[in-house]
Amino acid sequence: MTSVFRFAPSPTGLLHLGHAASAAAVWRGAEAAGGRVLLRIEDIDPVRSKPEFAAAIEEDLAWLGFRWDGPVVRQSERLDLYAAAIAKLDAQGLLYPCRLSRTDIAAAAAPDAARDPDGAVRLPLAGARPSDPDGPPARRLRMAKALATLGGDPLTWREEGVGAIEARPELWGDVVLARKETPTSYHLAVVVDDAAQGVTHVVRGRDLYDATAVHRLLQRLLDLPEPAYRHHPLLLAPDGEKLAKRRGSPSLRSLRAEGWSREDVLRAVGAA
Ligand code: GLU
Numbered sequence: 001m002t003s004v005f006r007f008a009p010s011p012t013g014l015l016h017l018g019h020a021a022s023a024a025a026v027w028r029g030a031e032a033a034g035g036r037v038l039l040r041i042e043d044i045d046p047v048r049s050k051p052e053f054a055a056a057i058e059e060d061l062a063w064l065g066f067r068w069d070g071p072v073v074r075q076s077e078r079l080d081l082y083a084a085a086i087a088k089l090d091a092q093g094l095l096y097p098c099r100l101s102r103t104d105i106a107a108a109a110a111p112d113a114a115r116d117p118d119g120a121v122r123l124p125l126a127g128a129r130p131s132d133p134d135g136p137p138a139r140r141l142r143m144a145k146a147l148a149t150l151g152g153d154p155l156t157w158r159e160e161g162v163g164a165i166e167a168r169p170e171l172w173g174d175v176v177l178a179r180k181e182t183p184t185s186y187h188l189a190v191v192v193d194d195a196a197q198g199v200t201h202v203v204r205g206r207d208l209y210d211a212t213a214v215h216r217l218l219q220r221l222l223d224l225p226e227p228a229y230r231h232h233p234l235l236l237a238p239d240g241e242k243l244a245k246r247r248g249s250p251s252l253r254s255l256r257a258e259g260w261s262r263e264d265v266l267r268a269v270g271a272a
Contacts, residue, residue, distance in 0.1 A: 003035030005201045007061070007068070008190070010042045011053035014251035015060045017269055018205075018235045018243035024271030025232040026203045027066045038197055039068035043076045044182050044189055060252045064262055073197065075189050082184035085192050085222055086139060086177060094146050094221065095177065097137030098123070099130035114173070117210035122173035139178040143170060146221060157216050160201075160230040167213035175214055187214045195224035206231045207242065235269060 007026045009019060030037045041057065043049035058072065089095050100123070108128035109121040116122045123140065147170060155167040169175075177188045184192075194202060194215075209231040219226055234242055243249040252265060266272040 001200070003030065003033040003200045004038065004198050005030040005033075005035050005203060006038040006040050006194070006197065006199050007066070008040040008042050008193075008204070009057050010045065010048075011050060011057055012045065012048040013053060014056055014253060016243050016249040016251050017255075017265065018249070019060075020064060020252060020265050021235040021269035021271065022203075022205055022232065023061060023064065023066050024266060024269055025230075028271065029201060029203045029230065033201065035201065036069040037066070038070060038073065038199070040073045040193060040197070041075065042186070042189065043074055044079075044184055044186070046076075046181055049076070056253065063256065064252075064265065073193065075184075075193065078189075078193065078196075079183050081192055081196060082178070082189055085188055086183060088222060089141070089177065090139075092149070092221070094142050094149075095139045096142060096174075098140045098174075098176070099133060099135055099137045100125075100128050101131060104128055104131050116172045116175075122171075124174055136180040138176045138180050140174040141177050143172070143174050146217060150217075150220060155213070155216055155220065157212050157226070158228050160228050165212075167216045169213040169217040171210070172214050177218075187211065187218060191215050191218040191222065191224060194227055195219070195222075199227050201230070202227045203230045203232065205234050207234060 005026050007023050009015065027037055029035075039058070039061070041054045043054060054074070061068070086095065105121050105123070105125060105128055108125055113125065114122040155169070156164040157167055159165045175187060176185050178184055193199075212229055212231075216226065218224075237243050237249060255265065263272055
């Protein structure tokens, strides 16, 4: 069976060296496995995603010499697939509507409230009240019920080069699976698409390591196959922070305009 890898950027800005490092990890992994790479544009955030950033991603990858297989897949064109997965989870009684905004949650949370691995206050939270009880709801997973459906089976994932990792989705609490403005969240879309596209190897940054526990749980609940995972270290700015446009990390195109070659970029990210 041919291995299938994917590169799945969000078009919310121009690619920078961190993306080049990630793309290199994906394409090098596929080369070593004799596999293919798919390009998936994760443009479900209607506010932050921009078509011009998606176009720039394709151009920058082509300039770097990274070629993908088949047509580019755009999550914004696949909302029906995510809605079907939501309906499947709903039919199992695993979802509930939630109108709590971040502010509502912050207002009800004690300073020492349990937090998920991304730092958000973990739900359910006793005493939280929506400030807009008639607004459109998000849909949250009933985490305790979802875990109970596993019937005590251990939930793990295979981290390449490491082995089996215990997945602890409970650390995320009642995660949002559909937002009020889109019928999906990142967690749901990524799991549905990796399965629909036959992805066998997920290579992505270490910042998504903890999210893998939620992804494995959703794969079990939706009866989807389990890919192998590899979370590569993040390329950090000199101050130790994650590279980001908002912190002034230069885009690949500005480096290119300054005269950087493709080889210079690959050397800078340790992939030459
Ligand atoms: N779209 C995500 C990002 O740009 C990556 C998703 C993934 O690789 O699972 O951070």
